[in-house]
Amino acid sequence: MARKVFIGAGAGFAGDRTDAAGPVVEALARCDGPRFLMFETLAERTLALAQLERRRDPDRGYNPALERFIAPILARCLEAGIKIVGNFGSANPHAVARRIAAIAREQGLKQPRIAIVEGDDLMGRMTQAELVARETGGALLAKAGEIISANLYLGARPIAQALDQGADIVVTGRVADSALALGPLMHAFGWRDDDWDRLAAGTLAGHLLECGAQVTGGYFADPGVKDVPNLAEVGYPIAEIDDDGGIVIGKPTGSGGRVDRQTVIEQLLYEIHDPAAYLAPDVVLDLTDVSVEEIAPDRVRVIGARGRPAPATLKATVCVDGGVLGEAEISYAGVNAAARAKLAADIVIERLRTRAPSLAVRVDAIGVVSVLGSAGAVPDIAASESSDIRLRFAAQAATQAEVEILLDEVEALYCAGPAGGAGVRRRVTPRLASASCLIERTFAAPGVVMLGAGA
Amino acid sequence: MNKNKTTIALRDIANARSGDKGNRLNIALVCRDPAHYAAVAAQVTAQRVAAAFAARKPASVMRYDLPKLAAFNFVLDDVLEGGVNASLGLDGHGKSLSFLLLDTTLEIENDPLRPHGVAVK
Known part of the structure; x- marks a missing residue:
C-alpha cells in the first residue's frame, strides 16, 4: 500500500498553457511513490461545442490542443511511470484515446495502456422530456429547441477502476473535476466508496489542483499589494497526499509563483457556495x-476535510442553442471625444428604436x-474627461440577421456618425445556453474500456 | 471618528477572489492577518455587500464564515447578467467583481503591532 501519492496538475482549463506540464512532470519523476498528472480541460461550453463538432466529423469532438498538451510529456511520463488522467476526452473519448495511441506510435514509444471512461453522455439515453422534468433552478429546457449536449458529472470510481486495470493513461469525458485526483487516490490507497472523510480529502485535493496555477500564484497578483515572484513562469501545483487524507500543496523547485496560506485559501473557496456542503x-x-x-x-499543509454521504442524484449539464x-466597437479619441462618443451611442440607439x-x-x-x-442603458460618458474612448455595442438574438442590424448601424457611423469615428471591429459568436439537471443514479452507466480491447 | 480607529479599505487587509456558476457569483474574502477577522466579521456584513453590489440587483447575498481560515465566502445570486452564456457584458464570469468588494471600507483598531503613542502634555 502506498504511503504517499503525488498528483501534479498539467492544465486547469482548455486554454491553459501547453508548456506548463513539463516542469511538473520533471518534479514528479524525482518523487518516490505513485505519481499522477491530471489535466482538466473541459468547461461546460467546451463540451457542447465538441458535441457539435463530432456531429460534423465522427473522429473529432475534442480539444485540438490535446496534441500540444500530451506530445511534450508523453514519453517522459511513460518512462518514469507517471500515469496521466484527463477529461480531455470531451465529446469523443474514444477518438482521443486513438489519437494518443497515434502520438505514441509517431514518437516511437511502446504502446501505452489507454483506458476510456464512458457513461457521462446522456444523449440517446434520456429523452428531452425526461431532462426537462429534472431541470433545477430554472425552466430553460422547456422552452428550448433541440438539445445539443447532456452530460452527467461522473465520479471517481471509474477512474480508479481504469487504474486498477493497469491503465497508463485514463481518458474521460465529463467527470467532476476533483475526481481527476480522487480517482488516482482511491486506486493507490484502496479507499472505499463510503470512507467519507478520505473521499472528502481527495475531493479537496482535486479541487485545489483543478485550476492549475490558481493555487500557486496565478489569478492572484495585485502589484504592490499581493506580489507574485516570476509569474511569467509560474509553476503548476503538485499535491502530496497521505493515506489519512493529509494534503501538502507545493510546486516544482525553481519555478515562479508562490504557495502560501493566502494563495491556497483563495483557491480553496473558489467557486464554492456553502462551504459546509x-x-x-x-x-x-x-x-x-x-x-x-x-x-x-512554497509548501502548505491542508487538513481537516470532512465528508458526508454522497448526494442521491448526479448533476448533469444540458446545453441548447x-x-x-453580436458585438461591434468603434473608437473616439482626442479633444471632445466623450461628447462625440455619446452622440454616436445616441444615434445607434435612436435608429434601432424603429429598425x-x-x-x-x-x-x-x-x-x-x-x-x-x-447593463442596458447608454452609460454616462458625456461628462467623462477621457480623450480615448472605445464604444462597445452588444446584443443577442435568435438569428445572426437580427444582430447584424446593430453591427451595420455601428459600422455606418464611419461616414454618417460623429467626426473621427475609428477602428470598427465587429464579431458574431454563436451562443449556447446551459441548464443544470439532477439525475437519479439509475441513469448513470459508468464503464471502463481499454483501447484495443474490442472497443 | 474614534481616535483609536482608522478607516481603511478592505483591500488593505484582505484578499478576494471571484468565481461563477451560472448566474451566481461567489467571492472568497481572506484576511491577510487573522487578527482582522473579527473586525471584518462585524462590519462587512451581507447587507453591506448587497449595498456595494446594488447596481447588479442581487436577488440574495449570503455570507458563510470560516473562522479557522480567517475567511468568508459571499454568495450573490443573479448578479452576472445571466452568466457567461447570456451576459451582454464583457465579464460574464464576474471575474473582476472581487475588486468591487475590496473597495468596501471599514474601521479597524489602530494596529497594536505598530509603534504608536499619544502626546501627554
Whole structure:
C-alpha cells in the first residue's frame, strides 16, 4: 500500500498553457511513490461545442490542443511511470484515446495502456422530456429547441477502476473535476466508496489542483499589494497526499509563483457556495474545519476535510442553442471625444428604436465604464474627461440577421456618425445556453474500456 | 471618528477572489492577518455587500464564515447578467467583481503591532 501519492496538475482549463506540464512532470519523476498528472480541460461550453463538432466529423469532438498538451510529456511520463488522467476526452473519448495511441506510435514509444471512461453522455439515453422534468433552478429546457449536449458529472470510481486495470493513461469525458485526483487516490490507497472523510480529502485535493496555477500564484497578483515572484513562469501545483487524507500543496523547485496560506485559501473557496456542503458525485465535502499551515517555503499543509454521504442524484449539464451574440466597437479619441462618443451611442440607439425595436442593446464605454458598469442603458460618458474612448455595442438574438442590424448601424457611423469615428471591429459568436439537471443514479452507466480491447 | 480607529479599505487587509456558476457569483474574502477577522466579521456584513453590489440587483447575498481560515465566502445570486452564456457584458464570469468588494471600507483598531503613542502634555 502506498504511503504517499503525488498528483501534479498539467492544465486547469482548455486554454491553459501547453508548456506548463513539463516542469511538473520533471518534479514528479524525482518523487518516490505513485505519481499522477491530471489535466482538466473541459468547461461546460467546451463540451457542447465538441458535441457539435463530432456531429460534423465522427473522429473529432475534442480539444485540438490535446496534441500540444500530451506530445511534450508523453514519453517522459511513460518512462518514469507517471500515469496521466484527463477529461480531455470531451465529446469523443474514444477518438482521443486513438489519437494518443497515434502520438505514441509517431514518437516511437511502446504502446501505452489507454483506458476510456464512458457513461457521462446522456444523449440517446434520456429523452428531452425526461431532462426537462429534472431541470433545477430554472425552466430553460422547456422552452428550448433541440438539445445539443447532456452530460452527467461522473465520479471517481471509474477512474480508479481504469487504474486498477493497469491503465497508463485514463481518458474521460465529463467527470467532476476533483475526481481527476480522487480517482488516482482511491486506486493507490484502496479507499472505499463510503470512507467519507478520505473521499472528502481527495475531493479537496482535486479541487485545489483543478485550476492549475490558481493555487500557486496565478489569478492572484495585485502589484504592490499581493506580489507574485516570476509569474511569467509560474509553476503548476503538485499535491502530496497521505493515506489519512493529509494534503501538502507545493510546486516544482525553481519555478515562479508562490504557495502560501493566502494563495491556497483563495483557491480553496473558489467557486464554492456553502462551504459546509460542497456537492461532488462521490461525497459531500465540508470545508468548515479545514486548516491551512505553511510548513516550508512554497509548501502548505491542508487538513481537516470532512465528508458526508454522497448526494442521491448526479448533476448533469444540458446545453441548447443560445442564439448569437453580436458585438461591434468603434473608437473616439482626442479633444471632445466623450461628447462625440455619446452622440454616436445616441444615434445607434435612436435608429434601432424603429429598425430593430425588440433588440436589447448594451453599450459600454471601454476605459470609462464597461466591466463594472450597469447593463442596458447608454452609460454616462458625456461628462467623462477621457480623450480615448472605445464604444462597445452588444446584443443577442435568435438569428445572426437580427444582430447584424446593430453591427451595420455601428459600422455606418464611419461616414454618417460623429467626426473621427475609428477602428470598427465587429464579431458574431454563436451562443449556447446551459441548464443544470439532477439525475437519479439509475441513469448513470459508468464503464471502463481499454483501447484495443474490442472497443 | 474614534481616535483609536482608522478607516481603511478592505483591500488593505484582505484578499478576494471571484468565481461563477451560472448566474451566481461567489467571492472568497481572506484576511491577510487573522487578527482582522473579527473586525471584518462585524462590519462587512451581507447587507453591506448587497449595498456595494446594488447596481447588479442581487436577488440574495449570503455570507458563510470560516473562522479557522480567517475567511468568508459571499454568495450573490443573479448578479452576472445571466452568466457567461447570456451576459451582454464583457465579464460574464464576474471575474473582476472581487475588486468591487475590496473597495468596501471599514474601521479597524489602530494596529497594536505598530509603534504608536499619544502626546501627554
